[in-house]
Amino acid sequence: xxxxxxxxxxxxxxxxxxxxxxxxxxxxxxxxxxxxxxxxxxxxxxxxxxxxxxxxxxxxxxxxxxxxxxxxxxxxxxxxxxxxxxxxxxxxxxxxxxxxxxxxxxxxxxxxxxxxxxxxxxxxxxxxxxxxxxxxxxxxxxxxxxxxxxxxxxxxxxxxxxxxxxxxxxxxxxxxxxxxxxxxxxxxxxxxxxxxxxxxxxxxxxxxxxxxxxxxxxxxxxxxxxxxxxxxxxxxxxxxxxxxxxxxxxxxxxxxxxxxxxxxxxxxxxxxxxxxxxxxxxxxxxxxxxxxxxxxxxxxxxxxxxxxxxxxxxxxxxxxxxxxxxxxxxxxxxxxxxxxxxxxxxxxxxxxxxxxxxxxxxxxxxxxxxxxxxxxxxxxxxxxxxxxxxxxxxxxxxxxxxxxxxxxxxxxxxxxxxxxxxxxxxxxxxxxxxxxxxxxxxxxxxxxxxxxxxxxxxxxxxxxxxxxxxxxxxxxxxxxxxx
Amino acid sequence: xxxxxxxxxxxxxxxxxxxxxxxxxxxxxxxxxxxxxxxxxxxxxxxxxxxxxxxxxxxxxxxxxxxxxxxxxxxxxxxxxxxxxxxxxxxxxxxxxxxxxxxxxxxxxxxxxxxxxxxxxxxxxxxxxxxxxxxxxxxxxxxxxxxxxxxxxxxxxxxxxxxxxxxxxxxxxxxxxxxxxxxxxxxxxxxxxxxxxxxxxxxxxxxxxxxxxxxxxxxxxxxxxxxxxxxxxxxxxxxxxxxxxxxxxxxxxxxxxxxxxxxxxxxxxxxxxxxxxxxxxxxxxxxxxxxxxxxxxxxxxxxxxxxxxxxxxxxxxxxxxxxxxxxxxxxxxxxxxxxxxxxxxxxxxxxxxxxxxxxxxxxxxxxxxxxxxxxxxxxxxxxxxxxxxxxxxxxxxxxxxxxxxxxxxxxxxxxxxxxxxxxxxxxxxxxxxxxxxxxxxxxxxxxxxxxxxxxxxxxxxxxxxxxxxxxxxxxxxxxxxxx
Numbered sequence: 001x002x003x004x005x006x007x008x009x010x011x012x013x014x015x016x017x018x019x020x021x022x023x024x025x026x027x028x029x030x031x032x033x034x035x036x037x038x039x040x041x042x043x044x045x046x047x048x049x050x051x052x053x054x055x056x057x058x059x060x061x062x063x064x065x066x067x068x069x070x071x072x073x074x075x076x077x078x079x080x081x082x083x084x085x086x087x088x089x090x091x092x093x094x095x096x097x098x099x100x101x102x103x104x105x106x107x108x109x110x111x112x113x114x115x116x117x118x119x120x121x122x123x124x125x126x127x128x129x130x131x132x133x134x135x136x137x138x139x140x141x142x143x144x145x146x147x148x149x150x151x152x153x154x155x156x157x158x159x160x161x162x163x164x165x166x167x168x169x170x171x172x173x174x175x176x177x178x179x180x181x182x183x184x185x186x187x188x189x190x191x192x193x194x195x196x197x198x199x200x201x202x203x204x205x206x207x208x209x210x211x212x213x214x215x216x217x218x219x220x221x222x223x224x225x226x227x228x229x230x231x232x233x234x235x236x237x238x239x240x241x242x243x244x245x246x247x248x249x250x251x252x253x254x255x256x257x258x259x260x261x262x263x264x265x266x267x268x269x270x271x272x273x274x275x276x277x278x279x280x281x282x283x284x285x286x287x288x289x290x291x292x293x294x295x296x297x298x299x300x301x302x303x304x305x306x307x308x309x310x311x312x313x314x315x316x317x318x319x320x321x322x323x324x325x326x327x328x329x330x331x332x333x334x335x336x337x338x339x340x341x342x343x344x345x346x347x348x349x350x351x352x353x354x355x356x357x358x359x360x361x362x363x364x365x366x367x368x369x370x371x372x373x374x375x376x377x378x379x380x381x382x383x384x385x386x387x388x389x390x391x392x393x394x395x396x397x398x399x400x401x402x403x404x405x406x407x408x409x410x411x412x413x414x415x416x417x418x419x420x421x422x423x424x425x426x427x428x429x430x431x432x433x434x435x436x437x438x439x440x441x442x443x444x445x446x447x448x449x450x451x452x453x454x455x456x457x458x459x460x461x462x463x464x465x466x467x468x469x470x471x472x473x474x475x476x477x478x479x480x481x482x483x
Numbered sequence: 484x485x486x487x488x489x490x491x492x493x494x495x496x497x498x499x500x501x502x503x504x505x506x507x508x509x510x511x512x513x514x515x516x517x518x519x520x521x522x523x524x525x526x527x528x529x530x531x532x533x534x535x536x537x538x539x540x541x542x543x544x545x546x547x548x549x550x551x552x553x554x555x556x557x558x559x560x561x562x563x564x565x566x567x568x569x570x571x572x573x574x575x576x577x578x579x580x581x582x583x584x585x586x587x588x589x590x591x592x593x594x595x596x597x598x599x600x601x602x603x604x605x606x607x608x609x610x611x612x613x614x615x616x617x618x619x620x621x622x623x624x625x626x627x628x629x630x631x632x633x634x635x636x637x638x639x640x641x642x643x644x645x646x647x648x649x650x651x652x653x654x655x656x657x658x659x660x661x662x663x664x665x666x667x668x669x670x671x672x673x674x675x676x677x678x679x680x681x682x683x684x685x686x687x688x689x690x691x692x693x694x695x696x697x698x699x700x701x702x703x704x705x706x707x708x709x710x711x712x713x714x715x716x717x718x719x720x721x722x723x724x725x726x727x728x729x730x731x732x733x734x735x736x737x738x739x740x741x742x743x744x745x746x747x748x749x750x751x752x753x754x755x756x757x758x759x760x761x762x763x764x765x766x767x768x769x770x771x772x773x774x775x776x777x778x779x780x781x782x783x784x785x786x787x788x789x790x791x792x793x794x795x796x797x798x799x800x801x802x803x804x805x806x807x808x809x810x811x812x813x814x815x816x817x818x819x820x821x822x823x824x825x826x827x828x829x830x831x832x833x834x835x836x837x838x839x840x841x842x843x844x845x846x847x848x849x850x851x852x853x854x855x856x857x858x859x860x861x862x863x864x865x866x867x868x869x870x871x872x873x874x875x876x877x878x879x880x881x882x883x884x885x886x887x888x889x890x891x892x893x894x895x896x897x898x899x900x901x902x903x904x905x906x907x908x909x910x911x912x913x914x915x916x917x918x919x920x921x922x923x924x925x926x927x928x929x930x931x932x933x934x935x936x937x938x939x940x941x942x943x944x945x946x947x948x949x950x951x952x953x954x955x956x957x958x959x960x961x962x963x964x965x966x
Contacts (some may be wrong), residue, residue: 003495007779010493010748012486012513012892014779024507030495211781211841211889258891265493265749268865296490296497298694358694382751382895385865406694408741409495412865 001196002252003280004265005219011263013211015220018227022246023284027295027333032283033302033343034250035325037272039125040068040102040447041346042249042303043192047083047103047114049307049318049326053346055081056443057103064350064364064393065481066272067447069102071124071135071455074476075446076104077114082319084307085115088188091314094180097121098172099192104446106454112144116190119143120172123456126150126165126194129158136456136469145461152467156201161214163201169193170225174232181236188310191229195222198256215260230286240289243313245306251278254381268411269380269389272483273367274345274352275411276360278379285333292336299332300343300355309333323439342432348481349442354433359425360411361400363433366393368483377483385412402426450479484679485735486763487748488702494746496694498703501710505729506767510778510816515766516785516826517733518808520755522608523551523585523930524829525732525786526675530566530586530597532790532801532809536829538564539926540586547833547847547876548964549755550930552585554607554618554938557959558929559587560597565802567790568598571671574797577663580604581655582675587929589937595627599673602626603655606939609633609648609677612641619939619952628944635950639684644697646684652676653708657715664719671793674712678705681739698743713769723772726796728789730766734759737864751894752863752872755966756850757828757835758894759843761862768816775819782815783826783838792816806922825915831964832925837916842908843894844883846916849876851966860966868895885909933962 007014008023035045041052048055056078059067069076077083085095096118101111105123112119120142128137129151139146140154148154156163173191180187195201195218202217206224210216226246233239252262254270254277264270264277271278283301285291304326311318312328325344331337345353345360353362367379370391380389387394388401388411402415402422415422453474462468490497491506518528524535531538539561542550552559560566568578579601584594588606595602603625611620612634622629623637631637639646656674663670678684678701685700689707693699709729716722735745737753737760747753747760754761766784768774787809794801795811808827814820828836828843836845850862853874863872870877871884871894885898885905898905936957945951 004493004749010487012749013781013889014511014513028497030497213887213890216889258887258896263749263892266487266495266746298496382868382893383865384867404696404741406496406699407696409746410865413741 001219001248001282002262002264002270002277003267003282004263005252006282008284009282010265013216015210015212015216016223018223018230019246019284022226022230022286025288025293026284026286026291027297029283029285029297029299029301031298031300032247032281033279033300034248034281035302035304036066036346037250037274037278038066038068039197039249043102044077045325046303046306047085048081049084049304049324050081050322051304051325051344051346053349053440054323054325054443056446058346058348058445059447059479059481060349060445061448061478062348062481064352064366065348066483067348067479067481069104069124069447070450071105071138072450072452073104073447073479074106074449074451074454076106076109078444078446079108082322083115084310085188085190087115087311087316087319088314089115091186091316093186093188093314094118095188095190096176097190097192098169098176100125100194101192105456107460110144118176121169121192122150122194125197126156126199128156132469139456139459141459146459146465146467147461148465149467156199158199160207161201161217162204162207164203165201166193166195166218166221166225167203170228173229177229177232177236181238186314193222196262198253198260200256200260213259215262219262240287242287244286245284246286247283247303248281249303251280254379255377257381266409268383268385269367272379274347275380275389276405276409279345285329287333291333295336297332297336299329299338300341301329301332302326302343305329323441342429342436344436349445351433351437354429355405356429356432358404358406359429360403360405361426361429362388362403363397363400364393364395365390365401367391372482388412388414400426400430448479449476451476484702484731484765485745485747485753485760486750486765487746488735489765491767492765493748496699498693498695498699499706501706501713502729502767505709505713505769508771508776509767509769509774510780512766512768512780512782512784514781514783515730515764516762516783517731517764518785518787519549519829520733520757520761521549521551522680522732526585527560528808529786529789530568531564532567532787532807533564533805534787534808534827534829536832536923537806537808537926539929541829541831541928542930542962542964543832543928544931544961545831545964547835547849548831549966550831550962550964552587552607552930553933554588554621555933555935556587556930556962557589557932557934557937559589559592561927561929562591566598567793568671568673570598570794570799570802571797572598574669574799576669576671576797577601578671578673579659580673580675581652581659583608583677584675588939590943593627601659604652604675605633605677608680609639609682611639615952622939622942624942629942629948629950630944631948632950639682641682643690644684644700645687645690647686648684649676649678649701649704649708650686653711656712660712660715660719664721669797676705679745681736681743683739683743696742698745702745723770725770727769728767729769730786731764732786734761734763737862738860740864749892751866751868752850755862757830758863758872759888759892762828768812770816774816778819780815780819782812782821783824784812784815785809785826788812806924825912825919827919832928834916834920837912838888839912839915841887841889842912843886843888844909844912845871845886846880846883847876847878848873848884850874855965871895871897883909883913930964931962932959934959
């Protein structure tokens with residue numbers, strides 16, 4: 001989902017009344033970022049509070065390449081990483097993930113091995129359907145065991161776009177909240193639904209209800225679900241004791257537009273890129289009785305801050321034996337403070353850009369290669385900024401492209417290298433970047449090796465269901481990451 | 484000002500709390516249009532309820548060219564046109580225009596000859612400063628007589644961007660409202676300020692207060708002024724008896740970006756074009772106690788509807804001896820109805836495009852000429868859609884380009900000519916266009932002839948001020964309209 005997909009963020013069909021209401025009752029973050037313009041690294045960053053380059057969710061197979069966790073990925077979240085639910089457990093929290101895990105699907109990466117107590121959802125994206133010979137369909141798990149596979153047991157009709165998965169995920173969340181409220185236990189719910197990711201789906205009730213087509217139908221179903229979740233908290237009388245945060249894992253995938261792709265509002269390009277369209281996210285904090293209604297914050301925020309903020313809410317300290325990139329947003333949310341901190345825009349192993357205040361400096365520019373572009377893969381459809389949306393990887397380390405995101409949110413007008421404004425801002429940002437790089441210890445890259453043998457052929461529980469498949473022989477190879 | 488310039492419409496710095504509050508208390512129109520992507524024709528359309536091609540505010544000097552009323556224009560609003568204030572007079576209204584008139588500056592076009600009772604403002608744009616030999620500075624009028632000139636008596640500091648004009652215009656409006664309330668007289672106030680038009684200015688108090696630079700400062704001053712106007716109505720106890728509508732005369736002028744140009748949100752191109760960025764406008768209706776708070780309407784609306792709606796509010800009928808293009812929006816505003824009507828996108832003498840429902844058909848495409856483009860004049864900076872943002876005038880009459888503005892608000896993905904959806908939608912829209920053209924009687928074009936002699940050399944009142952200038956000899960010529 002993109003920054004521009006919500007009514008509160010200016011989507012022209014304004015079909016998200018519940019999310020807009022959530023914003024009106026809570027606080028809207030206008031300058032909130034993911035840690036990487038792709039799903040897996042973004043989610044790894046959220047749960048560890050650390051940049052993907054630290055937690056291992058990146059590749060060194062190519063320079064500045066996006067990588068994630070397809071079925072043949074060998075790596076996943078390392079045991080050495082401390083995940084938010086692992087830490088919350090110490091404060092008595094019960095942790096549930098509903099939806100897409102995406103931090104590795106091999107047994108050692110199972111979410112219940114990494115702090116979650118419950119899981120209903122899938123380890124990978126809902127791609128498919130596969131014929132079970134080249135690739136198996138993605139399994140859906142309930143806790144330790146798979147309970148079926150997408151397309152086979154959990155239907156997704158690619159022709160009509162119908163699937164009731166978001167409804168299943170909603171019900172899981174409602175039930176979990178009810179259970180926790182009944183037992184008076186504190187809880188962390190990570191509602192990581194995979195709707196609006198292509199192939200886009202919505203349940204029957206929502207199909208055809210949006211001005212925006214199937215993608216809009218999916219957004220409307222999410223909006224409706226969030227409304228039901230918030231209402232549920234209110235009806236159970238725990239809304240004033242429950243902190244809720246809504247955001248996305250990367251910008252809208254314009255490659256899937258117009259039928260399956262969303263909106264990044266006035267920003268440049270989309271998912272896969274380190275332009276604003278790829279990394280700036282819709283974000284809303286909600287906590288009635290604590291967050292002043294109708295607040296708007298220009299705090300530079302990150303999904304990694306949800307790690308630190310959640311720990312703070314639980315009265316816990318972040319781990320002190322490692323670098324944490326997230327910051328505690330509670331002073332921002334509760335007291336309207338602004339914390340001075342940079343935003344680092346990574347693509348794979350490369351720091352492409354950095355933002356401080358309203359200035360953003362690009363040290364590298366790249367949309368995608370000419371080769372990919374000529375195949376019709378376009379991360380910036382209809383947009384073209386000379387020297388900025390480049391199709392070759394362009395280095396600007398010694399003379400970064402600088403944009404003022406207030407006057408120029410669309411990153412169309414690089415500031416003159418000769419201007420005093422440029423000198424001052426670049427000096428400041430480059431200082432922060434040097435400091436960052438000097439102390440950076442990259443983690444072991446987890447997304448370098450792929451192997452058909454590790455696919456979801458026989459996930460735990462497949463025996464009971466008679467759904468075990470025979471894996472091919474192991475043939476590890478370098479994963480190919482063209483973007 | 485553009486569609487995307489208000490927080491409520493998704494401007495990322497969200498600095499318009501008063502307009503956003505106005506929207507929260509009133510009704511937001513998301514699909515509201517001007518009648519032409521340029522100032523003079525748009526304002527003529529608003530005040531006559533008629534398309535510029537009918538009321539004469541267009542040129543035939545070139546095909547599909549934008550024209551307006553610079554100082555050397557000979558034409559202006561014809562006497563045969565009935566303006567909103569002329570009609571409102573019959574219902575006892577006192578009418579005031581504050582700000583830019585722009586319907587012709589020669590004596591016969593004076594607003595007090597066309598229904599207004601009071602005027603404080605200028606006949607033309609606040610361009611300048613001029614040295615009074617080639618061109619005089621634009622006069623500012625109080626009612627019949629000029630009271631000074633821009634830059635000379637009404638300062639605009641082009642270096643700092645400081646000018647207190649919006650404050651003067653605000654005070655005029657507040658005083659007029661107070662006077663009318665005191666005398667219990669109904670009133671029509673046309674608050675047609677010229678801020679955010681380049682050269683952009685703001686008063687000292689607002690300079691440097693926006694994240695967006697000088698343009699944002701100007702927006703913030705307008706926002707603050709609107710807030711004060713609404714508060715004034717409330718304090719006088721007449722807010723429930725006063726209908727207020729906020730909108731703009733064309734899309735943001737991206738040619739002036741990033742320092743002096745605004746935002747058209749997710750839409751294509753800007754002012755001067757018939758893409759959405761040129762003609763879709765921010766629009767808010769406000770009338771406490773009558774309009775349900777927080778309403779959102781997808782009614783296709785037009786500035787021309789303000790003519791018909793205002794008449795309706797005054798209990799008057801629109802003239803029956805001529806074609807009126809505006810419709811009465813009261814059923815939409817008060818009862819949430821949707822009225823089926825097309826939107827026609829004109830550029831000069833040509834119907835470039837038409838919208839019905841969510842479909843928009845382009846019969847002609849043009850951004851601007853290669854010649855102008857090569858001079859750096861760009862109405863679509865950073866945007867380029869092959870075959871759509873063309874630099875030659877491309878005719879598509881027999882096979883219009885069709886866009887679905889719900890799925891594709893940015894007009895990036897023309898529908899396939901072969902699709903059933905295309906056939907159905909084009910048949911419908913082209914039928915409406917044929918019907919429109921068959922009955923269209925174009926007015927005498929007013930914007931064809933220019934003459935240096937008609938400039939504001941010696942406006943009425945210049946003698947008293949000692950500010951009369953000698954006009955050159957008359958030398959009428961065809962006006963040059965390159966866009």
